[in-house]
Amino acid sequence: MAKEFLKGQKYSHEEYMQLSIEEMRKSKSEHSHKTDPKVGAVLVDPDGRLVETAHRGEIRKGDHAEYTIFSKKLRATDVTGYTLYTTLEPCVERNEPKMGCSFHTIDARIAKVYIGHKDPDPSVAGEGIKLLEDAKIVVSYYDKMHNETIAQENAKFFEEARKRAKEADGKEFTPELTPFESELANFTLNDFSEEAQREMIDKMGLKFKMGSEAYKNYLLKLDLIKAKPTSKTAKPTGLGVLLLGKQPELKFPQARVKFTIRRENKDPIIKDFDGPLVLLPTKIEEYLELIFPKEISRTGFQRDEKHDIPYRALLEVIMNAIVHRDYTIETARIMVDVDKNKVVVSSPGIPLAPLDQFKTFSVASNSRNPKIAFVLFEMGLVEERGFGMEELSMLEKQGYQKPQFELDGQILKTTIYRGGMEKKKEESFKGLTELTKHKVLTSGKYVELTGVSERTARRHLNDLVNAGKALKEGDGPSTEYRIKDE
Secondary structure, X not given: OOOOOOOOOEOOHHHHHHHHHHHHOOOOOOOOOOOOOOOEEEEEOOOOEEEEEEEOOOOOXXXXXXXXXXXXXXXXXXXXXXEEEEOOOOOOOOOOOOOOHHHHHHHOOOXXXXXXXXXXXXXXXXXXXXXXXXXXXXXXXXXHHHHHHHHHHOHHHHXXXXXXXXXXXXXXXXXXXXXXXXXXXXXXXXXXXXXXXXXXXXXXXXXXXXXXXXXXXXXXXXXXXXXXXXXXXXXXXXXXXXXXXXXXXXXXXXXXXXXXXXXXXXXXXXEEEXXXXXXXXXXXXXXXXXXXXXXXXOOOOOOOOOOOOOHXXXXXXXXXXXXXXXXXXXXXXXXXXXXXXXXXXXXXXXXXXXXXXXXXXXOOOOOOOHHHHXXXXXXXXXXXXXXXXXXXXXXXXXXXXXXXXXXXXXXXXXXXXXXXXXXXXHHHHXXXXXXXXXXXXXXXXXXXXXXXXXXXXXXXXXXXXXXXXXXXXOOHHHOEEEEOOO
């Protein structure tokens, strides 16, 4: 039975997120030819008390959730300084005379907005958030679990939005949002790399030919180029140069990725990666295969003692740094520091999620660079949803030390530890020592001897069985592990 929420009562942050999702599920669609998003909203006063809830189409067909709260339910109420929870990024544009929910939220003088999921259309994503932040509204995000729930509930709408973005004719112009989405006067379309453009078109499965009007309109829609309505010429934007430029480092030297490999009693090896962002992932993956043992597989972990580094998790961390870093920080670039014990990936920019969500692997898929995220995700180069948290959360189970996250000023540092399989080897050796000494052990006796947990004891002993070093006899708590004669 669903929890009953009473207006005027105080509830937790977690409960307000859950309540907004319950409202979202009540949404009513107004179109038959396309899927409408499900959206739920919750308003909370400065003391943390529940004020109002709403969902799409609740009072009138087609009305958005935020509009319903501010203009229908609380039209005469002063909600200055209140907090809004909304499952989807507030919209920016609606057909006249309607205005977007971002503007309703700003006009209501809301102090803080928690957003469950960004708008999936790459031509829109982030615009509503930018408007709120420009109005000095604090924007924060739901955690990964709720973010994924919202995505699942809106899966059909999200897919249609992405499809519309790919097929759009691009005739409408979107507003400039950041310096990176402004045109660069000293650059032309000839400064785009043909290799990078071909790679993007091919891996995204676009139906455009490079240089065609449809292709230019697509770049226009993603803010990779700018063109004035009265002009037939176009200029690259900063975003376009970052993704597709032959030499983006000429304008944005901070876009380089620097590897430093530290070696005992030797000078460190320094390697810089630059060029268009769409080509960096493949280059970096190839380099990782050179600096780490050849036995590492791209397809996953094989519980193989030859694995020195959690390769896939490390690659995800580096790729996500490329996608989600703050490119406006001109004095810092992504750094990958490698030594014999660990790899530290430094990503410029204070993350959008609290550090605690990184430590619990619950970071949601919200990026400060939604168009970069969209392009590289559609190319199959990064995991857009979840920041590779699934890979990182599994490392301890695979025998690696738990990754660490810390914020050093404006730099997010992620530490990935090496030698996971050596750790497994050492643990198994410890089990072999005890079993050789006592000839036969139960997991309970092993716990008494070593002080490890019951679960760890069973794992150590079963590893010996799997390695052909021991025999397993019986079942349940009385199971015996007997040293195998060589």
